[in-house]
Amino acid sequence: MMNVFLLLGSNLGDRQAYLQQAITLIEKEIAPVIKKSSLYETQSWGKTDEPDYLNQVIELQADIPAKEVLHKILNIELTMGRRRDVKWGSRTIDIDILFYGSEIINDDDLTVPHPELHKRMFTLAPLAEIAADLVHPILHKSIFQLKSELKSELHVKKL
Numbered sequence: 001m002m003n004v005f006l007l008l009g010s011n012l013g014d015r016q017a018y019l020q021q022a023i024t025l026i027e028k029e030i031a032p033v034i035k036k037s038s039l040y041e042t043q044s045w046g047k048t049d050e051p052d053y054l055n056q057v058i059e060l061q062a063d064i065p066a067k068e069v070l071h072k073i074l075n076i077e078l079t080m081g082r083r084r085d086v087k088w089g090s091r092t093i094d095i096d097i098l099f100y101g102s103e104i105i106n107d108d109d110l111t112v113p114h115p116e117l118h119k120r121m122f123t124l125a126p127l128a129e130i131a132a133d134l135v136h137p138i139l140h141k142s143i144f145q146l147k148s149e150l151k152s153e154l155h156v157k158k159l
Helices: 015-029 066-079 121-131 143-149
Strands: 002-010 033-036 040-042 053-062 094-100 156-158
Touching (some): 002 121, 015 033, 015 066, 033 121, 040 121, 066 094, 094 121, 121 143
Antiparallel strands (some): 040 053, 040 156
16 A cells, blocks of 8 residues: 555635545545645645635555556546646646655656645645655655745645
């Protein structure tokens, strides 16, 4: 079994309902959620003229390969109406693999740990809530350390 951390985000429609629907589908298709963070409201990142996001990090214990997790996540996003028209554009749901155990994966279609997670307070804040002591296998720092060191002007508010 691998501890898998996923970041969920939504900035369209009933954001909280989309996050809950994603969790329901993840539990059905991949594995039960063993931990989940609070919800965090976050200003748009990358494309800053978009509506605010709700973000949440969940932890699973999965017994399927990382690529299969990715495939199932992409199908869940499609099922929930995710469209990829504009980079960093608004979306009903976005699901990112942050960590897959302590594995380091660098493939064309999958990079784990997520290559941007240490630069994003909207990822580090909910992740630190449920896994502050988790050590990044490349940066060799805990999530708590990464969060403490990040200088971010992006507004991230725990709900």
